[in-house]
Amino acid sequence: MSERMCNRRNDVRLLTSLDGQDVSHFRLREFENAAGLAMVHPALLESLERTRRDLCEMAGETVWLIITDAVRTEADLRRLAARYGWADQGGTVARNSKHLATFGGIEAGGTKFVCALGSGPDDLREEERFPTTTPEETIGRCIAYFEEHRRREPIAAIGISSFGPVDPHPESPTWGYITTTPKPGWGQTPFAGRLAEALGVPVGFDTDVNGAALGENRWGAARGLDTFIYLTIGTGIGGGGLVGGKLMHGLVHPEMGHVRLPRDTHRDQFEGVCPYHGDCLEGLASGPAIEKRWGTRGETLPDAHPAWDLEAHYLAVALTGFICTLSPQRIILGGGVMERRALFPKIRREVLQLLNGYVQSPAILEHTRDYIVPPALGNTSGVLGAIALAQDAARHAAGHG
DSSP states (O other): OOEEEOOSSSOBOEESEETTEEGGGSOEEOOOOTTOOBEEOGGGHHHHHHHHHHHHHHHTSOOOBOBOSOOOSHHHHHHHHHHHTOOOTTSOOOOSGGGBOOEEEEEEOSSEEEEEEEEETTEEEEEEEEEOOOHHHHHHHHHHHHHHHHTTSOOOOEEEEEOSSBOOOTTSTTTTEEOSOSSTTOTTEEHHHHHHHHHOSOEEEEEHHHHHHHHHHHHSTTTTOSSEEEEEESSSEEEEEEETTEEOOSSSOOOGGGOBOOOOTTTOOOOOOBTTTBSBHHHHHSHHHHHHHHTSOGGGSOTTSHHHHHHHHHHHHHHHHHHHHHOOSOEEEESGGGGOTTHHHHHHHHHHHHHTTOSOOHHHHTOHHHHEEOOTTGGGHHHHHHHHHHHHHHHHHTTOO
8 A cells, every 4th residue: 555645634635555456446426515525435434444544653643535526427537537646557547437436216106116226327227117016016126126236336325206295304203205195005105214224325315306306407407506496297297496406395395286277268178187186287287187188198199289288378377386486597397298399389488478578587588498498317317316316315424415
């Protein structure tokens, strides 16, 4: 073991080797606090602690192993290597993303689950999908998936972005529960707790829409924004996002799909499908609402069908209310219904008409196409959001968040 730098500021910037292995081969946990620290994976802490003690004896003072940069991609690691002189025997640093910490993600939907490993959009792998059946069977499959994969590599933390309603408050006795969902058998299910108990790693937990919003904020259409909305329109309608840089939470979590709308009774005699409210936003504009109103699935209807003008109207009415209430910097619309790309220009036009010039912002008045947008991460927003929740859980568990 050789020491490249050991200064007097209580930090060791670089060791050329640890226990005979090149530093560049150590997994680095993704980390992004204000100081830009990158932490070493827990599986290596014992080795690193030995090294730290050796350095303390050499330096005669307390030292810490800290890399003072955030590491998210292979390019980041190469940049650090060039700065600090890291190289393996072949002169190449970090051949691929396996040198970053691995996180687990679960996108838990009402009809299917998606499990995956990775650290971001350029490192998303081992994806497995299976239907949502009973809690015992479905959560059991999640546990089995991660148990199998962690035999080959350590998993730093797991994130869950789940259908709901859920309890996202860590201080609550029912944190991590799916609560009053209408999905049979899933009410009051202790989801996150079962994963944490079975796998013994930090677990992050939030709604499916907040998860997708976090993914878009970290890597997609909401990068650099601190206040935005993500709305998913599919089997149900849910909303989430960030306000002031924090995920939307409060008394419970947002239920944007259940806002009440003035029904257009001239065009629409349909009373809605929501079992709680009938003609709320979800009751009028979700995929099942389209199917029941028109007698066929939405994907079978042509772009010129009147279904889409009515759909755009209801969504625009809801978005206008969200704009006036939350003043989002951007609105992202995802979900199966929004795969009908012809909806976007219809919604943008109607939002402008409904606002009628009242909100004086160039983002809305001049750049509406960039204001109401699809998710940049496509159909991976949900599972990448779960990966982001896992990263945040790992950071919090390490005392840095």
